[in-house]
Amino acid sequence: MMRAYAPVAVAGVAAALLPGLGSPYVLSLTLTCLMYVALATSWSMFSGATGYISFGTAAFFGLGAYVCAWTLDWLPWPVVILGGAALAAAFAAGTGGMILHLRGTYFAVLTFGLAELVRHAMTYGEKQYAGTVGRMLTEVPSDLVVYYTVLALAVAAVAIAVAVRRSRFGLALAGIGADEQRAETLGVPTRRIKIAGFTLAAAVAGGIGAAMAVRWTYIEPLAVFNPFIGLQTVLIAMIGGAGSIAGPVVAAILFSLIAEYLRLQFPYAYMIALGLLLILSMLYLPNGLAGLWRRAGRVNR
Amino acid sequence: MTAPSQGLVAERVTVRFGGLTAVSNVSLWIRPGELVGLIGPNGAGKTTFFNILSGTIAPTSGTLRIDGREFAGRRPDHFARAGIARTFQTPRVFGPMTVAENVRFGRAFAGRRADHNPQVPGEVDDLLAFVGLRDDAEVEAAAITPARQRLLEIAMALSTRPRLLLLDEVAAGLTEAEVQRMAELIRRCRDELGLAVVWIEHAVGVIMRAVERVIVLHHGELIADGPPGEVVRDAAVVEAYLGAPMEVAP
Structure with missing residues (x-):
């Protein structure tokens, strides 16, 4: 068990040292990696464990992005991040109470719809009250600050998992x-547990x-509520x-x-190749890379 | 019946699914430490009645009290924490977990507090030994035989340290020898752990020999409730359950 975490820890240390060594391009690429580490890990923590497949990551991601757009000018950076997490968590807790009694396909489809609903609601709301749909971010923190923030969130996501x-x-x-149902008859307050897990992943x-x-x-809205964010999160978690963890x-x-x-x-x-990759991994790696790793371990022994 | 404060009391419990009345106006009282058999033809509402007693479905009307507290409409985890444990007709074990992990699960949730029944052992090992599954502790639950999965289900139910155990056809599909061992195990649950047990079974003969009291459901209605010796002679039971009076050779 510990052995499996060792490469993750090494990767974390390497990522922490990277800004001193890598070019801006490498740094930006690593940032994308870290973002998906955080999203896929927190997604697996809830959806992987329970089988409640959520395509709603984009809704939570987008809400966080809008909190940043609204508050960046007048709140300290860590508070902006926590605010984004808090709004996404509150939204997940509220909607979770309404949709987490649905199982399987119904839940998956509904979470997909949820992301779209939030996107359209945001478009409408911004038009009504701000008079504009998009927002310019002028005074942004340095690339380094952003990098370490995302790294910290990725590390936090793994630690939480x-x-x-x-x-x-x-x-x-x-x-x-x-x-x-069996878990419930053994005393698990399933409703509360599901909402808590869904909320934690959303945060x-x-x-x-x-x-x-x-x-x-x-x-x-189209950029930050992009359904691809939710889709890629699910794909990565499934492939892995x-x-x-x-x-x-x-x-x-x-x-x-x-x-x-x-x-x-x-x-x-590019998209064709990614699609093929997904189909192949679904067909031949039902338990993902982790399953491949376990099988290799069994053969070696 | 005066309203008792101990045990489980159902009063005028009814369950309707659309136009179908699955359980109709059933009133009964399960006292602490009782060993009760619940029989009835297919579709009599036995499992539906169990689902009500364990909170899996809420009654359409009627009341359900556990030690004087109203539980109708509460969620199954509340029933589990109030000391009611059940098994399912087809064993529902956590397949990917080991046998020991399956038992540890209930212990970690409803069985965390021993206040409802300290007579039930808290150690996973002891529970496995009690049902005779100690040798399978580290085996994946999906890999053991269905007969052993039934024993595991009982150990899982016991891991919640209940006072009332609801067993849904735990002897179905077992060999004659296994049925005898199962009846013995159920009796030990009552004698050694102080549990009240309600046992649904199709094989009437087994039930009649094992229990002190038999409840008979037919078309969702309670048609008999009494000692086995009396119930087998009850005209309504003979009519409903056996279809016709038994032929007696001249």
């Missing part, structure tokens, strides 16, 4: 994933959204193996690097 897995809360989530996505918002100088971390890094390479080398075939 590890802590949850070892806790009674994590056991309750696993029980819900294995057989929700991380909201924090990431707030931090990444400053990378764009112009914020608008949503039941493990190291799997999604490794997959986030690999996926971001491969996506970048494909985008540069084959700008037109």
Whole structure:
């Protein structure tokens, strides 16, 4: 178990030292990797454990981004990040209470719709009250500050995932994933546990959204509520193996690097190649990279 | 019946699914430490009634009190924490977890506090030994035989340290010898752990020999409630359950 975390820790230290060594391009690429590490890890913590597949990450990410746009000028940077996390968490807690009794496909489709709903609501609200849909971010923190913020969030996401897995809360989530009704008859307050897990995952996505918002100088609903953010989060977690912690971390890094390479080398075939990659991994790696790793370990022994 | 303060009391419990009345106006009282059999033909409402007693479904009307507190409409985890444990007709174990982990689960939630039944052991090992699964502790639950999964389900139910154990056809599909061992285990749950047990079973013979009191449901209604010796002679039971009076050779 500990051995699996070692490469993750090494990657974290390497990422921390990177700004002194890497070029701005490498730094920006690493930032994308870290963003998906945080999103996929927190997603797996809830959806991987319980089987409640959420495509709603974009909603939480976008809400965090808008909190940043609203408050960046008058609040200190850490408060902006926490504010993004808080709004996303509050939204998840409220909607979670309404939709977490749905299972399987229904829940998945609804979370997808949720992200779209929030996007349109934001467009409407901004038009009504601010008179504009987009917002310019003028005074943004330095690249270095953003980098370390996202790194801290990625480290926090992994730490939360590890802590949850070892806790009674994590056991309750696993029980819900294995057989929700059975878990309930054994004393798990499933409703509260599901809302708590959904909310915790949303908080991380909201924090990431707030931090990444400053990378764009112009914020608008289509960009920050992009459904691809939710889709990619699910894909990465699945490719890595949503039941493990190291799997999604490794997959986030690999996926971001491969996506970048494909985008540069084959700008037109890029999405096709990513789609093929996904199909192949679903067909041949049902438990993701983590499953491959475990199988290799069994063969070596 | 004067309203008792101990045990589980159902009064005029009714469950309707759309136009179908699955359980109709059932009143009964399960006293602490009682060993009760619940029988009835297919579709009599036995499992639906269990679902009400464990909170899995809420009654359409009627009251359900546990030690004097009203529980109708509460969620299953409240029932579990109030000392009511159940098994399911088809074993519902956590397949990917080991046998020991399955038992540890209930211990970590409803069984965390021993105040409802300190007679039930708190150690996972002791619970596994009680049902006879100690040798399978580290095996994946999905990999053991269905007969053993039934034993595991009982250990899981016991891990919540209950006072009332609801068993839904735990002897179905077992061999004759296994059925005898199961009946023995159920009796030990009552004698050694001080549990009240309600046991649904299709095999009437097994139930009649094992329990002190039999409840008979038919078309969702309670048609008999008494000692096995009396119930088998009850005209309504013979009519409903066996279809026709048993032929007696001249």
